[in-house]
Amino acid sequence: MAKEQKTNAMRILDKNKIAYTVNTYECDEFIDGVTVADQLGQPYESSYKTLVAVGKSGGHYVFVVPIAEELDLKAAARAVGEKAVELIHVKEIFALTGYIRGGCTPIGMKKAFPTVIHESVAEFDTVIISGGRIGAQIILAPDDLIKVTRAKVADIIHH
Numbered sequence: 001m002a003k004e005q006k007t008n009a010m011r012i013l014d015k016n017k018i019a020y021t022v023n024t025y026e027c028d029e030f031i032d033g034v035t036v037a038d039q040l041g042q043p044y045e046s047s048y049k050t051l052v053a054v055g056k057s058g059g060h061y062v063f064v065v066p067i068a069e070e071l072d073l074k075a076a077a078r079a080v081g082e083k084a085v086e087l088i089h090v091k092e093i094f095a096l097t098g099y100i101r102g103g104c105t106p107i108g109m110k111k112a113f114p115t116v117i118h119e120s121v122a123e124f125d126t127v128i129i130s131g132g133r134i135g136a137q138i139i140l141a142p143d144d145l146i147k148v149t150r151a152k153v154a155d156i157i158h159h
Contacts, residue, residue: 030100059114062113100133118156
């Protein structure tokens with residue numbers, strides 16, 4: 001069996017001695033998190049997607065929200081002290097983060113951007129995030145995710 005190819009996110013977790021599990025699945029191109037969760041029989045609530053936004057100031061921010069939820073741009077802007085934020089264009093993701101769409105994870109981006117994780121993260125023993133490439137997921141404790149990303153937690157989804 002082939003050795004698991006470590007992503008930058010996995011190497012950072014190893015370096016910080018953070019326990020995690022890797023889950024892999026067959027996938028050649030981007031599919032959304034809800035579709036992945038359906039295929040793998042995973043709960044939507046504890047599966048999170050990573051979104052990258054730019055603020056009016058030109059600063060970039062990372063928002064981590066449950067896969068079936070939508071980011072509230074006004075709440076997200078308030079959480080990072082911006083007048084407004086908008087999601088970056090898909091074409092910009094790789095150049096900015098080092099990850100491709102569908103494989104973007106808040107851990108180990110090219111630069112450490114201010115990160116906000118939706119407050120529901122506290123409800124779970126483990127959460128599922130992208131593993132840093134399409135077809136890989138990282139499952140870890142929410143406190144470890146918050147610690148390694150230096151994230152703050154806030155209510156940043158539409159209700």
